[in-house]
Amino acid sequence: MKLPMLSLLPPGANARARPLLLARGLRAFADGYMAVLLPAYLLAIGLGTLEVGILSTTTMVGSAVATLAVGAWGHRFGQAGLLRGAALLMAATGLCFAAAPGFWPLMLVAFVGTLNPSSGDVSVFLPLEHAQLAGAAEGPARTALFARYSLAGALLASVGALAAALPDALVRGTGIDRLSALRAMFIGYGAVGLLVFWLYRRPPGSSAAAAEAAPSPLGPSRGVVWRLAALFSVDAFAGGMVVNALMSLWLLQRFGLSLAQAGLFFFWTGLLGAASQLAAPKVAARFGLLNTMVFTHIPANLCLVLAALAPGLPLALALLFVRAALSQMDVPTRSAFVMAVVTPAERAAAASFTAVPRSLAAALSPTLAAAWLAAGWLAAPLVGCGLLKIAYDLALWRAMRRHEAGAAPRRPAT
Structure with missing residues (x-):
């Protein structure tokens, strides 16, 4: 009988892709509690609501610059070495954030570090890991592998959100002050970076088919990659308005939730998102990657728009839970779609050049959303995000319909 651990990988995936999934889960756990605690920590050291948004934007701008550097010059270095370097940077980020004395030092650490205020992964790890994953499986197994990767992130991020209650528990149980308890969580974030470094002590493997195609710059697929990058940037800009750090701030301001309650909310939304990502390969096998991306995203x-206008907490939470059950189904299918519409040699470049505009676009909107919240326009970030994402869904479906036949995962012949 196979051990449950072996089910981490789908049939047909290279076994050495396992560190990619484990590392994604560990990083998601740390990101899960950091997204909830970041605004509380910044407010506790005397910063304001607008400064929370500025720092959230700075972290995402820094991630975008790092991802751009990987896309432009990463071919000069081994991807395994870049992954290990990113893990060490994560460790340094946690320690420096815990020790930084004020706004401007935090700005510097936020820009050069790996802190992620989002519910998704917008860090430099993303294109590196996607390129490795694309080479670790082919056909339907690739979609399933991306789904496992996204699932690991969603599940561990939801558990991490629950860990946001630890600082208050430490205050009650040990008597230490709340600020010290919050700083301890950043030290924990750095420790996770060291664990990720250990996982990447050996390079992930790739399939024989992928090994035959040496990485190359964008060529025949340049047009479709740039169109996808432009569309994905609209989606990312919209998503930046409701990154977890700002959604946490919205819940605290609109309904007066505690950190523990906010963490519990993100735990359940994370579980719902994980379940939807697990179902995504089966839905995509029946309806196609593009249709799965678009027609689960619109409702x-x-x-999200209706939640912003809800008169009370129960209805708002119910709508946000429905959203969580649908909104993440496009994550593994989007990654698999990009890998399917480019040639094998272009996959690493495509992963970087679709990630960079997303990171840049996502970096612009948190400050705008925070300014709206600071002005008392509490519904504006959620409404703006929902309407922009619906526009993106319709534009994506219209632009990419003709590519769907070649990208749709096929069921194995029986």
Whole structure:
């Protein structure tokens, strides 16, 4: 009988892709509690709401610059070495954030570090890991592998959100002050970076088919990659308005939730998102990657708009839970779609050049959303996010319909 651990990988995936999934889960756990605690920590050291948004934007701008550097010059270095370097940078980020004395030092650490205020992964790890994953499986197994990767992130991020209650528990149980308890969580974030470094002590493997195609710059697929990058940037800009750090701030300001309650909310939304990502390969096998991306996303974003206008907490939470059950189904299918519409040699470049505009676009909107919240326009970030994402869904479906036949995962012949 196979051990449950072996089910981490889908059939047909290279076994040495396992560190990619484990590392994604560890990073997601740390990101899960950091997204909830970041605004509380910044407010506790005397910063204001607008400064929370500025720092959130700075972290995402820094991630975008690092990802751009990987896309432009990463071919000069081994991807395994870049992954290990990113893990060490994560460790340094946690320690420096815990020790930084004020706004401007935090700005510097936020820009050069790996801190992620988002519910998704917008860090330099993303294109590196996607390129490795694309070479670790082919066909339907690749979609399933991306789903496992996204699932690991969603599940561990939801558990991490629960860990946001630890600082208050430490205050009650040990008597230490709340600020010290919050700083301890950043030290824990750095420790996770060291664990990720250990996982990447050996390079992940790739399939024989992928090994035959040496990495190359964008060539025949340049046009479709740039169109996808432009569309994905609209989606990312919209998503930046409701990154977890700002959604946590919205819940605290609109309904007066405690950190523990906010963490519990993100735990359940994370579980719902994980379940939807697990179902995504089966839905995509029946309806196609593009249709799965678009027609699960539209109702999710309608729920977000309605949640912003809900008169009370129960209805708002119900709508946000429905959104969580639908909104993440596009994550593994989007990654698999990009890998399917480019040639094998272009996959690493495509992963970077679709990630960079997303990171840049996502970096611009948190400050705008925070300014709206600071001005008392509490519904504006959620409404703006939902409407922009619906526009993106419709534009994506219209632009990419003709590529769907070649990208759709096929069921194995029986």
